[in-house]
Amino acid sequence: MSYIHAETFGQGPPLVMIHGWAMHSGVWRDFARRLALHYRVICVDLPGHGRSEALEAFKLENIAETVLAAIPQRRFFLLGWSLGATVAMAMTSRAPERVERLFVLAGNPLFVQTGDWPGVKAETLDAFAELLQTDVQQTLLRFLALQVNGLAHGKTLLQSLRWALLECPPPAAEVLRAGLDVLKNTDLRAFMRENPVSTSMILGEKDTLIPVGCGAAVQGLNPEVKLQILSSAGHAPFLSHPQQLVSAVTGVS
Template sequence: MPYLQAEGGRIYFVEQRPVRTSIPPPVIFIHGAGASHQVWIEQVRTLGRERRSIAVDLPGHGRSEGSGAHRIETYRDIVVQFMAGLGLDRTVLVGHSMGGAIAQSVALAHTEKIAALVLVGTGARLRVQPQILAGLESDPRRTIELIAAWGRAPGAPAEFLRQDADALLRTPVSVIEGDLRACDAFDIMQQVNAITLPTLVICGAEDLMTPPKYADYLHRQIADSQLALIPAAGHMVMLEKPEEVGERIKAFIANRTGRGRCPVMT
C-alpha cells in the first residue's frame, strides 16, 4: 500500500499512471471534510489514462494516520509536504469543499508549485451552521446523516444517502468536527483575487451546501477562470456526475495554457 511519511504520521494515497509516457503535469485530488480519497476514484481513473493522478487521504481520514486538523493552513502545509515527498515540482490541485479551501490556500502561499487549480463545490469562505457543530457533540450520528442528506441533489435515492453517511461515519467524529471548524474559520474573500493560476470552478447546479453563488464569486474574482455548472447535481457532484466531472477536468487541464479570461462552460 502506498504511504508517505509526513508530519504527524503516514499519509495514504492511491495513484494511477498511463501505460505509456505520462503527460505533465501530474494531478493531486484532495477530498472534503470527513471524506477520503474514495470520492475521487472515478476521476483518478479518467485522468490516470493520460497523466499521473493521485488521490490523498488527509491525516485522520481514510487510511492515513493522524488526528486531523482545526485549520486549513495546517492541511495546506501537509499537502505541500506530500508534494515534496513525491518529488513533484508543479502539479494541478483538484479540491472538493474543504479540499478546495486547501487548494486555494496552497495556491496563494506557493503559487510556483501549482500549474492549475480545479475547485469543486467550494468557496472563498465556508461558514458552518452552529447547530451542525453543536449536533456533532449531542447527536453525532443524526447530524452526520443530515450532512449526507444535504450532500446530493434533491430526490437522490435513499441508498446513495445511506452510503454517503456510512462513509462519513468511518471518520472519527472528532476529525469531522475539526474539519468543520477549519472550514468555518476559512475566509479569503478579500484575497482570492490574488490567485492568478488557470482555474476551473465546478459546482452542482443544485448544491445546497456551497451553492452556485459561491462558485460564481470564485469565477468573478479569479481572472483566468472557467465556471462549469453541472445540472441535476448537488454538493457531491463528482459522485453524482462522475463521468462529466472527470471529462471537464481532463479537457481543462489539456487546454490550461490558453490565454485570457475563459467563459462560462455550459
C-alpha cells in the same frame, strides 16, 4: 511530520485530489479510475482522516503545509472538493509555483454566507457542530443526506456516500469540529482576487451547500477564473455526473 496516506491511479501528468469534510480518499476511487485515463491521479487523505495520521492542531495552515510536504512531485494539477477545495486554495496560496492548475470543486473561498456573499448559512454549520457533541454518526449521516437533497437518484447516491464513509473509521470528533471551524472561519477571497494560478471553478446547479451564485461572485473577484456549471448536479458530482466532471477537468468530451 505526520504520515499522509494516498492512493494513486494511472499514468501521466500528476493530479492531486483532496476530499471533503469527514470523508477520505476512498470516496474518489471510481471517479479517479476514470480520470486515470488522462492523469496520474493521487488521492490524498487529509490529516486525521482515513488512513492519515492526525495533526496536533487541525488548522488550515498546518493542513496545507502537511499535505504539500507529502506530495513528492515538484509540480502538479490540484483538485479539491468542498473542505478539500478550501485546503487546495490554501495550498495554492502557500506554493503557487507548484500548482499547474487549480480545480475548485463544489468549494467556496468564503464558505459561510454573509450579507454580500453567497454561501451556506452559519447556523447550518453550528447545528452540525452541536450535534457532534452527542452523536457523531448521526451528524455524518445528516451531512451526507444534505449533499444529495433534491437530486434524482438521491437515495442511490446517499447509499454510495455511506458505503464510502464506512470504509474507514470516522475522524475523531475533535477533528470534525476543527474542520467545521475551518469552513466557518476561513476567508480566501483576497487570495482568489490575486491568484496567479490558472483556476477552474466547477459547481453543481442544484448544490444545497455551495450556491451556484458563488461562481459569479468569484468571477467578480477574478474574471480569469473559468466557471463551469454541471446541470442537475448537487454537492457530489463525481458520484452523480462523473463523465461530465471528467470532461470539465480534462477538457475532453
